[in-house]
Amino acid sequence: MKVWDLHCDTLSELRYAENAGAPISFEHNDLQLDLTRLQKGDYMLQCMAAFINLSRPDDPLVTALEEIDIFHRLLAQYADRVAPVYTAADIDKNAADGKISLMLTVEEAGCCKGSIGVLRQLYQLGVRMMSLTWNHENEIAYPNVVPGSGGLIWPCLPNTETGLKPCGEEFVAEMERLHMMVDVSHLSDKGFWDVVRCSTRPFVASHSNCRALAPHCRNLTDEMIKVMAQRGCLVGLNYCAGFLDNQPDPEQCKSRVSMVAAHAAYFKKLGGIEMIALGSDFDGIDGDLEMKSVADLPLLEQALRAHGFHESEIEAIFHKNAIRFFQQNL
Numbered sequence: 588m589k590v591w592d593l594h595c596d597t598l599s600e601l602r603y604a605e606n607a608g609a610p611i612s613f614e615h616n617d618l619q620l621d622l623t624r625l626q627k628g629d630y631m632l633q634c635m636a637a638f639i640n641l642s643r644p645d646d647p648l649v650t651a652l653e654e655i656d657i658f659h660r661l662l663a664q665y666a667d668r669v670a671p672v673y674t675a676a677d678i679d680k681n682a683a684d685g686k687i688s689l690m691l692t693v694e695e696a697g698c699c700k701g702s703i704g705v706l707r708q709l710y711q712l713g714v715r716m717m718s719l720t721w722n723h724e725n726e727i728a729y730p731n732v733v734p735g736s737g738g739l740i741w742p743c744l745p746n747t748e749t750g751l752k753p754c755g756e757e758f759v760a761e762m763e764r765l766h767m768m769v770d771v772s773h774l775s776d777k778g779f780w781d782v783v784r785c786s787t788r789p790f791v792a793s794h795s796n797c798r799a800l801a802p803h804c805r806n807l808t809d810e811m812i813k814v815m816a817q818r819g820c821l822v823g824l825n826y827c828a829g830f831l832d833n834q835p836d837p838e839q840c841k842s843r844v845s846m847v848a849a850h851a852a853y854f855k856k857l858g859g860i861e862m863i864a865l866g867s868d869f870d871g872i873d874g875d876l877e878m879k880s881v882a883d884l885p886l887l888e889q890a891l892r893a894h895g896f897h898e899s900e901i902e903a904i905f906h907k908n909a910i911r912f913f914q915q916n917l
Contacts, residue, residue: 593823596871697725716768750777794866816858823866844890
C-alpha cells in the first residue's frame, strides 16, 4: 500500500554523522529510514524535516541550512529514484515518473530568528511546511513544555498561558500567503488556539496523537481535534511510545501498532476519517517500538484492519488524505 509520511528527523541524523566525520549513506543505513526501505515499502512521499534543537550551541539558521543542503544533495545523488515536491502538480508528476517524492519541511521556526525575510528564503529553498516551535521558546511562539512540569517526557502539563508572539501572527500570515503549511505539533495549547484565531487556511499537526488516550501535552485535546476537523486540517499519527501509551512511568511506555490504531479510531470518532494521516517521527524516536523502521508499516495496516477500519479508510490514512490535503492547499 502506498505510504505518505508527514514527519521524520533523518536529515538531522545525517548531519550529525557528517559533522562527526562519519557520513551515513541515505541509500542504506542503520537508521529508521533509508531509501532502500522506502522503495520496498512502496512509499509515495516522505516529508523530510530540517530539525533544529535550540538547546545545542550550533547557530539554528546554520543548522537548518546545512540540513537543507543535505536534502538537495540527496535529490541530486538519487535523481533517478526521488524528486522534490514544491507544487501540487509535482505530486502526480513524480508518481507518474515512478519516483518517491520528498517534501522539505522545518521543525523549529526559531531558525528564522524572527525574520520574515529568512522565512521567504526558506520557501525559495523548497520548504513547504514548518512547525512554529520545538521544545523551546523562540521569537515566534512558546512550546507546550512548562518548566517544572515534569520535563519533556512524562507527565507534561500543557502550556495554557503563552502562545503566539506578535511576530508569530506575522509568520502565520506570511506562511499562508506563501502556501507553506503551518505545523502546530509542539506548539503550546494557547498557541494552538491563537493559530485557530488568526489563520485563514487549514493547518497541520504533523506528528501528534490524542490526549484523551495518552495524556502527554504534545497530544491534541478533544476540542482541538474537533476544530481541526471543522477547518479541514490534517493530523499525522505519531509512533512515539510517550504519545501513544498512558503508563504512569515513562519507562513503561510502549509503542504498539494496536495503540496507533486506537488513536486513529479516536480521531475518526471525533473528527472523521478525512483528517487522519501518518507522521511517524522516525529517526526522532526510540524506546520500545513495535514499528522499528519504515519497513514495518505492514504491521500498522494489519492493526487498522483488525481494529475495524475498511480498506478504503486504511488507504485514506496511509496516503489518500494527505494527497487530497496537499493538492488543495500547497
